[in-house]
Amino acid sequence: MTILILEWSNPLNKSCAIHFSCVSQLFIFCSVMLHLSQDVEALRGELCRKDEECREQERRLAALEQQVQERTGVIVQLQQQLEEAAQRRQELQLLRDGEETLSRQAALPLQVKYVTKTVEVESAQSKQALIEAQAHNQALQEQLSVQRQLLRELEQQLHESQRSSSQLRQQILVYEGEMERAQGQLEAEMQSLEEEKNRVIEEAFIRAESEMKAVHENLAGVRMNLLTLQPALRTLTCDYNCLKRQVQDFPYMLEKAITEAKQEICQVIGEVSSANQELLRKYKREMNLRKKCHNELVRLKGNIRVLCRVRPVCAGETDAADTKNKVTFDPDDDAVLYLSNKGKLMTFELDKVFPTQATQEEVFQEVQSLVTSCIDGFNVCIFAYGQTGSGKTYTMEGVPEDPGINQRALRLLFSAVSEKKPDWDYKITVSMVEIYNETLRNLLGDNPNEKLDIKMCPDGSGQLYVPGLTEFTVESVEDINKVFDLGHMNRATACTNLNEHSSRSHALLIVTVAGFNSSTGHRTSGKLNLVDLAGSERITKSGAEGSRLREAQCINKSLSALGDVINALRSKHSHVPFRNSRLTYLLQDSLSGDSKTLMMVQVSPLESNVSESVCSLKFAQRVRSVEIGPSSSSRRQAESSSTSSSPTHDGVEVQRHKHTHPQVTRTLKRKNQSNLRDVGYSLLSNMK
Numbered sequence: 001m002t003i004l005i006l007e008w009s010n011p012l013n014k015s016c017a018i019h020f021s022c023v024s025q026l027f028i029f030c031s032v033m034l035h036l037s038q039d040v041e042a043l044r045g046e047l048c049r050k051d052e053e054c055r056e057q058e059r060r061l062a063a064l065e066q067q068v069q070e071r072t073g074v075i076v077q078l079q080q081q082l083e084e085a086a087q088r089r090q091e092l093q094l095l096r097d098g099e100e101t102l103s104r105q106a107a108l109p110l111q112v113k114y115v116t117k118t119v120e121v122e123s124a125q126s127k128q129a130l131i132e133a134q135a136h137n138q139a140l141q142e143q144l145s146v147q148r149q150l151l152r153e154l155e156q157q158l159h160e161s162q163r164s165s166s167q168l169r170q171q172i173l174v175y176e177g178e179m180e181r182a183q184g185q186l187e188a189e190m191q192s193l194e195e196e197k198n199r200v201i202e203e204a205f206i207r208a209e210s211e212m213k214a215v216h217e218n219l220a221g222v223r224m225n226l227l228t229l230q231p232a233l234r235t236l237t238c239d240y241n242c243l244k245r246q247v248q249d250f251p252y253m254l255e256k257a258i259t260e261a262k263q264e265i266c267q268v269i270g271e272v273s274s275a276n277q278e279l280l281r282k283y284k285r286e287m288n289l290r291k292k293c294h295n296e297l298v299r300l301k302g303n304i305r306v307l308c309r310v311r312p313v314c315a316g317e318t319d320a321a322d323t324k325n326k327v328t329f330d331p332d333d334d335a336v337l338y339l340s341n342k343g344k345l346m347t348f349e350l351d352k353v354f355p356t357q358a359t360q361e362e363v364f365q366e367v368q369s370l371v372t373s374c375i376d377g378f379n380v381c382i383f384a385y386g387q388t389g390s391g392k393t394y395t396m397e398g399v400p401e402d403p404g405i406n407q408r409a410l411r412l413l414f415s416a417v418s419e420k421k422p423d424w425d426y427k428i429t430v431s432m433v434e435i436y437n438e439t440l441r442n443l444l445g446d447n448p449n450e451k452l453d454i455k456m457c458p459d460g461s462g463q464l465y466v467p468g469l470t471e472f473t474v475e476s477v478e479d480i481n482k483v484f485d486l487g488h489m490n491r492a493t494a495c496t497n498l499n500e501h502s503s504r505s506h507a508l509l510i511v512t513v514a515g516f517n518s519s520t521g522h523r524t525s526g527k528l529n530l531v532d533l534a535g536s537e538r539i540t541k542s543g544a545e546g547s548r549l550r551e552a553q554c555i556n557k558s559l560s561a562l563g564d565v566i567n568a569l570r571s572k573h574s575h576v577p578f579r580n581s582r583l584t585y586l587l588q589d590s591l592s593g594d595s596k597t598l599m600m601v602q603v604s605p606l607e608s609n610v611s612e613s614v615c616s617l618k619f620a621q622r623v624r625s626v627e628i629g630p631s632s633s634s635r636r637q638a639e640s641s642s643t644s645s646s647p648t649h650d651g652v653e654v655q656r657h658k659h660t661h662p663q664v665t666r667t668l669k670r671k672n673q674s675n676l677r678d679v680g681y682s683l684l685s686n687m688k
């Protein structure tokens with residue numbers, strides 16, 4: 001595509017330039033014409049306005065003429081009245097003339113003597129006639145006075161009419177003058193407008209002429225350009241034809257290119273998806289390897305790890321007898337503990353010993369790899385073992401300002417599962433159970449006195465479950481605190497003295513971590529059992545009776561059963577006596593197989609507790625020599641041969657612990673380290 005555009009772009013550039021100059025000239029011409037037409041438009045507007053004014057003046061003139069006509073009508077009326085008045089005057093004159101004639105006749109000398117007799121006869125008649133004439137005269141006189149009055153009024157009216165007619169005439173004259181003036185003005189304006197119009201038209205004409213000239217010149221230039229353009233046009237036509245052909249061919253080429261591109265894309269998609277598959281496969285393999293490595297690491301540390309924590313002397317325990325330091329530590333070896341018992345120094349070797357000043361955080365760091373392995377689907381048990389008051393609850397639950405393993409483990413699980421998002425989706429649920437006198441109580445249920453049973457899953461998987469056990473899903477520290485508070489409350493409601501009761505029962509916090517990987521479809525399920533065991537102190541059989549004796553028997557039974565189970569597992573017995581106690585039965589799936597167990601043996605530093613401390617440490621030593629799962633390290637083999645295969649407790653003869661010289665211990669440690677290194681190398685080569 002790019003090549004095609006380059007081929008025809010050169011001739012096009014040249015012709016385009018020429019075209020551009022023509023177009024620009026035309027553009028100038030058009031703009032001039034536009035300007036002119038605007039002027040003409042403005043003049044037209046002005047003319048219309050003037051016409052409108054003329055029409056207005058004409059209207060005013062017509063109104064004035066109408067007024068004049070009206071006035072003329074009034075004048076004609078008045079003249080008619082005047083004529084009538086003149087007629088009446090004439091009549092009056094006639095009457096006056098008659099009267100005068102009468103009075104003249106009356107004034108003539110009477111020819112009385114001559115016609116006395118005859119006149120006498122006639123005189124009565126004459127008298128009558130006279131009277132009548134006089135009456136007639138009287139009437140005429142009255143009529144005359146009325147007529148005179150009328151005449152005067154008419155004369156007055158005539159005067160007024162004459163005055164108003166003269167006023168009207170004057171007004172007419174004024175109006176005529178105004179009209180003449182307005183007409184003159186109008187004519188002058190018309191004249192000036194006409195002149196203006198002529199002038200503007202003339203100017204526009206001149207401008208148009210000059211512009212036309214310029215346009216003509218431009219046209220001539222354009223013609224010239226056209227002449228020069230023709231060859232360019234020819235080449236353009238040629239190019240156009242060529243392009244047309246290419247355009248005609250283009251759909252076919254495009255289709256071909258699209259098909260090729262589609263094929264390429266399909267190929268690339270295929271490659272990418274196979275690379276993705278490969279990556280996914282590798283990812284799964286790496287995940288399995290990581291899990292294996294982690295597991296191996298935990299296994300190398302020992303599937304059963306036994307740690308020891310010595311609690312500090314508390315305030316109020318500073319009795320003279322107790323202040324003597326009975327527990328000492330090896331400054332060079334954090335796995336060794338010395339206990340002075342009846343003047344003899346006993347040495348105990350465990351996986352790690354926490355001295356009195358060890359913090360909760362330090363203790364948790366040692367167990368956190370176990371906690372995280374339950375995210376990978378392993379079952380884990382962490383036990384706190386020891387006599388009452390040795391610090392089991394402190395290690396497991398801690399105090400609000402310094403929490404113990406329980407809360408720290410859940411916090412760690414929250415942060416670890418959130419790091420695995422969004423590939424993995426985890427659900428963390430918790431249950432709290434108490435085992436007292438071999439009965440199981442649901443600490444998170446509505447009825448804490450309700451006894452629970454342990455049953456085999458009906459699906460034939462061999463898994464155990466506790467029907468009716470309450471589970472809470474937790475997602476935050478607030479959730480954990482709420483659950484713990486509920487558990488404590490329920491535990492306290494069922495007993496009169498919580499401290500005493502708690503030392504006589506096992507408290508279990510069961511955390512289940514179920515994960516699902518949406519990209520691989522993998523599912524995992526791990527269980528973390530955090531167990532605060534009942535006090536391990538021996539109660540002499542003779543001393544205890546009634547409920548105390550039953551409690552002691554139950555505790556003894558369950559702790560012995562725990563030792564027996566671990567022992568049977570270590571010895572790979574075909575039968576492991578999980579069912580001998582509720583505790584081992586409940587934890588069966590978390591103790592067997594690939595599970596991991598950590599025993600935190602709590603020791604009191606007080607002299608009065610030394611014999612119990614010896615018992616606890618001996619139990620720990622035996623448990624430590626047991627290996628859960630198929631493989632066992634040489635270290636475990638070497639050590640297991642030196643210990644009893646049967647854990648003992650409370651009244652059972654404790655086999656003497658074979659003291660190991662510190663020098664021998666260090667040699668063994670070095671051997672173990674080299675074993676660890678060997679396994680590490682083999683793991684690395686596996687990964688490669």
Ligand code: ADP
Pocket residue numbers: 310311312314356386387388389390391392393394395503602
């Ligand atoms: P248990 O549960 O074994 O009967 P507790 O955990 O109740 O023993 O501990 C007994 C006492 O000792 C408690 O007052 C507790 O606060 C204290 N305590 C135990 N361990 C420690 C420790 N590491 N640091 C400080 N105080 C401790």
Ligand code: MG
Pocket residue numbers: 392393394502503532
């Ligand atoms: Mg306790």
